[in-house]
Amino acid sequence: MTEKPIQGEKRVFMTGNEVVAWAALAADAEIMYGYPITPQNEIMHYWTRLAPKHGRRFLQTEDEISAGFTTVGGVLAGRRAFTATAGPGNTLMQEALSMAEMMRIPIVQVVTQRGGPSTATVIYSQQEVTMTCFGGNGEGARIVYSTSTHQELYDYTIKAFNTAWKYRFPTHVLGDGYQSKMRESLTMYDPQARGIDMVPTEPSLGNEGTPGVDREPNHLRNTYNTEDELYDVVTNIMSDWEKYAPEIAEYQEYDVEDADVLVIAHGVVTRAAQAAVKELRAQGKKVGHFRPVTLRPIAEEQLRKRVEQAKSVLVVESAYGQLRKILDNAIYGLTTPITNFFKPGEGVTADEVVEEVNKLL
Amino acid sequence: MFRTSNILKLFAILFNNSSYKNYFLENNNFEVRKIEDRIIEAYIGEYASGKSENAVNRAVELREQGRKVTLVDLDLVEPFYTLRPIKKQLEELGIDVVAWETRETMGLGEAGSIIKPAMKWVLRREHDIILDIGYGVEGAKTFNLIEGAAENKDLKIFAIVNTSRPLTASVEDIVEYIRGLGKVDGLINNTHLGDETDWEVIEEGAKIASEVSKELGIPVIYTAADEKLKDIGITTDKQGFPVKYIHRYMPLSFW
Amino acid sequence: MSVAVPQMPQCWRRETKAHKFCPGCGHGLVLKALGEAIDELGIQDKIIFGCDIGCSLLAWDFFNVDTVQTHHGRTTPVITGVKRANEDVIGIAYMGDGGGYAIGSQHLVNAASRNEKITVILVNNTNYGMTGGQMAPTTLPKQKTETSPYGRDVESTGNPTQGPEMVAAITPESAYVARGTVSNVRQLKKYIKRALENQISGNGFSFVEALSGCPTNWRTNAAETWKFIEEDMTEYFKVGELKVPSKKKEG
Numbered sequence: 132m133t134e135k136p137i138q139g140e141k142r143v144f145m146t147g148n149e150v151v152a153w154a155a156l157a158a159d160a161e162i163m164y165g166y167p168i169t170p171q172n173e174i175m176h177y178w179t180r181l182a183p184k185h186g187r188r189f190l191q192t193e194d195e196i197s198a199g200f201t202t203v204g205g206v207l208a209g210r211r212a213f214t215a216t217a218g219p220g221n222t223l224m225q226e227a228l229s230m231a232e233m234m235r236i237p238i239v240q241v242v243t244q245r246g247g248p249s250t251a252t253v254i255y256s257q258q259e260v261t262m263t264c265f266g267g268n269g270e271g272a273r274i275v276y277s278t279s280t281h282q283e284l285y286d287y288t289i290k291a292f293n294t295a296w297k298y299r300f301p302t303h304v305l306g307d308g309y310q311s312k313m314r315e316s317l318t319m320y321d322p323q324a325r326g327i328d329m330v331p332t333e334p335s336l337g338n339e340g341t342p343g344v345d346r347e348p349n350h351l352r353n354t355y356n357t358e359d360e361l362y363d364v365v366t367n368i369m370s371d372w373e374k375y376a377p378e379i380a381e382y383q384e385y386d387v388e389d390a391d392v393l394v395i396a397h398g399v400v401t402r403a404a405q406a407a408v409k410e411l412r413a414q415g416k417k418v419g420h421f422r423p424v425t426l427r428p429i430a431e432e433q434l435r436k437r438v439e440q441a442k443s444v445l446v447v448e449s450a451y452g453q454l455r456k457i458l459d460n461a462i463y464g465l466t467t468p469i470t471n472f473f474k475p476g477e478g479v480t481a482d483e484v485v486e487e488v489n490k491l492l
Numbered sequence: 493m494f495r496t497s498n499i500l501k502l503f504a505i506l507f508n509n510s511s512y513k514n515y516f517l518e519n520n521n522f523e524v525r526k527i528e529d530r531i532i533e534a535y536i537g538e539y540a541s542g543k544s545e546n547a548v549n550r551a552v553e554l555r556e557q558g559r560k561v562t563l564v565d566l567d568l569v570e571p572f573y574t575l576r577p578i579k580k581q582l583e584e585l586g587i588d589v590v591a592w593e594t595r596e597t598m599g600l601g602e603a604g605s606i607i608k609p610a611m612k613w614v615l616r617r618e619h620d621i622i623l624d625i626g627y628g629v630e631g632a633k634t635f636n637l638i639e640g641a642a643e644n645k646d647l648k649i650f651a652i653v654n655t656s657r658p659l660t661a662s663v664e665d666i667v668e669y670i671r672g673l674g675k676v677d678g679l680i681n682n683t684h685l686g687d688e689t690d691w692e693v694i695e696e697g698a699k700i701a702s703e704v705s706k707e708l709g710i711p712v713i714y715t716a717a718d719e720k721l722k723d724i725g726i727t728t729d730k731q732g733f734p735v736k737y738i739h740r741y742m743p744l745s746f747w
Numbered sequence: 748m749s750v751a752v753p754q755m756p757q758c759w760r761r762e763t764k765a766h767k768f769c770p771g772c773g774h775g776l777v778l779k780a781l782g783e784a785i786d787e788l789g790i791q792d793k794i795i796f797g798c799d800i801g802c803s804l805l806a807w808d809f810f811n812v813d814t815v816q817t818h819h820g821r822t823t824p825v826i827t828g829v830k831r832a833n834e835d836v837i838g839i840a841y842m843g844d845g846g847g848y849a850i851g852s853q854h855l856v857n858a859a860s861r862n863e864k865i866t867v868i869l870v871n872n873t874n875y876g877m878t879g880g881q882m883a884p885t886t887l888p889k890q891k892t893e894t895s896p897y898g899r900d901v902e903s904t905g906n907p908t909q910g911p912e913m914v915a916a917i918t919p920e921s922a923y924v925a926r927g928t929v930s931n932v933r934q935l936k937k938y939i940k941r942a943l944e945n946q947i948s949g950n951g952f953s954f955v956e957a958l959s960g961c962p963t964n965w966r967t968n969a970a971e972t973w974k975f976i977e978e979d980m981t982e983y984f985k986v987g988e989l990k991v992p993s994k995k996k997e998g
Contacts, residue, residue: 137658141658141661142656142685142688143656143657143658143661143685144540144654144656144657144684144685144686145540145657145658146539146540149539149540153658161832162831162832164828164831173539176539180659188831188832190827190828190831192824192827192857193853193854193856193857194853196821196824196853196854197821197824197827197853197854197857199824200817200818200821200824200825200828200854201824201825201827201828201831202828203817203825203828204824204825204826204827204828204829204830204831204832205828205829205831205832207815207825207828207829208795208828208829208830208832208833208836209832209833210832210833212828212832226818226821227818227821230817230818230821314540314686315686315687316656316685316686316687316688319658334833335813335815336795336813336814336815336829336836337793337795337813337829337833337835337836338813340792341791341792341811342791342792342810342811342812342813343758343760343791343811344791344811348760348810348811348812348813348814349813349814350807350808350813350814351814351815351816352804352807352808352815352816353816353817353818354800354804354807354816
């Protein structure tokens with residue numbers, strides 16, 4: 132291995148897409164597979180600039196179906212492999228992700244959400260929540276980190292590799308077009324220097340020795356013959372999923388202890404929610420903010436507690452209820468009234484959140 | 493004087509006839525050549541290095557001196573963080589802005605980066621011209637797309653460097669990067685960390701820029717600093733480069 | 748009294764035999780040719796075998812080699828991904844005509860164009876066997892299938908896909924392309940071996956189409972099956988080598 136791409140710590144200024152490329156490098160990611168789509172492109176642009184200098188690889192595939200499946204191949208070969216996409220590309224990638232879900236293949240996918248459905252806009256939205264959490268023909272045994280700052284893009288890209296390889300669930304960093312193109316400062320660091328050890332990878336295919344002579348061959352499949360066989364496989368996956376969900380789930384809270392109105396938002400929208408809460412608190416209004424960091428699994432227990440405490444809940448998202456669906460499922464049975472502030476494909480400002488909260492006070 | 497719209501109309505009519513086209517081009521070149529003491533500057537540099545910021549500030553500065561200025565957005569790889577959203581604001585100051593507006597573009601980022609005809613022919617204009625050139629592996633080759641850029645002796649090309657950006661953080665990397673750009677007439681130290689910028693960060697960048705300057709034999713034109721730091725009263729950095737205070741327009745110009 | 752054990756390639760997995768293909772199916776013969784080629788080259792420990800959806804997936808536990816069964820059409824990108832991540836392995840993507848020429852055609856075309864250092868073995872039996880005998884890209888004109896019950900009408904459904912010819916046209920000189928047939932297993936083995944050798948030497952892409960029989964869906968007896976493979980199929984699909992790096996072509 133060549134020398135570490137980042138020595139110690141460094142304060143830097145860059146765009147979100149560059150951050151992802153650097154974080155993958157710092158995380159010792161070995162190969163990226165990808166296909167051009169806006170607003171993801173600069174992840175590939177920077178990975179291809181940096182990778183050869185550090186002995187890493189890249190393959191530009193023919194489409195996102197192939198990008199997903201080549202990433203699966205890379206992981207099966209035992210490499211810390213990843214891909215990145217958005218919108219219609221994410222749609223195409225769901226096929227490979229469902230195979231990864233079934234076969235517990237720890238692939239890492241970075242999503243830079245753009246407008247939807249269909250081609251829509253390349254700019255921004257939070258409309259890939261449902262697809263990233265639940266896409267494909269399965270149960271959604273996936274881990275989804277929704278980031279809000281460049282520092283988080285860096286931290287969670289590194290973390291995604293470790294979460295994926297530790298639990299062997301497909302792991303996703305869910306950003307968006309705004310985060311991709313925004314410029315802000317952050318601290319880049321060598322994970323090891325901060326005591327973060329990268330979870331070792333291992334090949335599923337191509338281990339030492341001759342199969343059938345020195346060892347059993349690895350025969351991996353996703354096809355099953357009977358209902359019973361499939362039932363066992365899926366219940367095993369989901370029982371692992373449920374077992375690990377509480378230790379994987381992450382959230383953040385702002386002034387929630389005595390909040391009458393609880394604002395729930397994720398991703399970049401949390402920035403507007405945090406600013407709004409600060410402003411309203413300065414006016415003496417009892418407003419708090421709950422932010423799920425993992426959308427899948429969601430921090431159910433804590434979320435229920437805060438929703439139950441509040442007199443009213445405001446759900447804010449740049450989509451038409453995709454976060455709301457996840458929340459509804461988690462807080463089923465609670466009677467706190469919920470108000471929606473949905474802006475599909477559009478950014479949310481702090482002023483707008485303040486205005487919506489004031490209607491509820 | 494030719495107006496752009498007239499040029500375009502003529503061009504559309506005459507393009508298919510090469511003799512007319514040559515006559516037209518020669519005639520038009522003559523128009524350009526007789527202009528004296530005008531300023532033509534191009535700002536190039538790495539992704540997110542501050543090209544647009546410095547280009548916009550320069551255009552505003554020239555306009556405030558009462559000069560007629562055209563500002564051209566030629567960012568083809570990254571057509572997002574561009575001048576479009578602040579186009580109107582700049583036009584109100586009397587600057588002629590040649591850039592797409594988001595709503596004019598169809599399938600922004602999907603259909604590819606389309607060069608406006610007015611961009612291609614902009615050097616035919618007879619007043620000051622400030623070009624904001626995009627990044628990309630071949631970013632500097634964007635000049636090939638501008639008619640007359642290669643021959644234009646008035647064109648000054650300035651490379652913007654922010655040493656807080658990891659690909660241009662060391663003297664070695666910056667020298668390699670600038671050598672790859674082709675002709676460069678001056679360096680601009682635009683080192684900053686966004687809102688967290690302090691003088692220490694800027695001075696560190698100036699020191700690196702100074703070493704790069706010595707190695708390449710290219711002068712440092714100025715050190716850029718956010719106008720918010722103006723109150724401290726520094727006019728020259730520790731390397732002796734003049735400090736130019738700039739207004740950060742670009743945070744407004746997101747997509 | 749001793750029981751006669753049929754001769755099997757060394758790399759076949761005895762525990763999973765007898766295999767699960769229909770009686771008279773060509774897959775067993777193609778996999779025999781492949782098994783012998785692997786044995787002769789002594790590369791059992793280096794093989795990563797990928798099999799597609801369709802009847803080819805029944806090969807998922809066929810060999811004593813590391814194997815992954817993928818999705819329909821996606822074996823080419825999975826094996827490409829493996830090989831790109833680990834150049835020391837020998838990657839084989841095994842698929843049918845539907846997987847290679849229909850649902851996964853973009854992957855085949857682009858892997859070939861990029862000259863990926865993998866070997867694709869494609870079994871052409873002129874129909875979708877596992878889903879019950881529907882028309883495939885390789886179904887012959889006038890051939891009856893479940894979705895061409897009056898015979899394939901080339902006016903509305905086009906002509907049979909000429910896979911090796913297409914691959915030969917888009918690959919560089921360092922690629923290996925051939926079409927063999929289960930009616931000449933010795934020749935088929937030679938082609939597969941050359942294909943693998945082309946990968947081992949790092950030359951580039953290698954592709955072998957194998958003409959094969961599907962008596963179950965063709966509803967043919969043994970004699971009719973062989974006649975269809977040897978006469979009807981070869982009328983459209985010419986057997987031989989289409990591209991051999993620095994060697995004289997055969998056929």
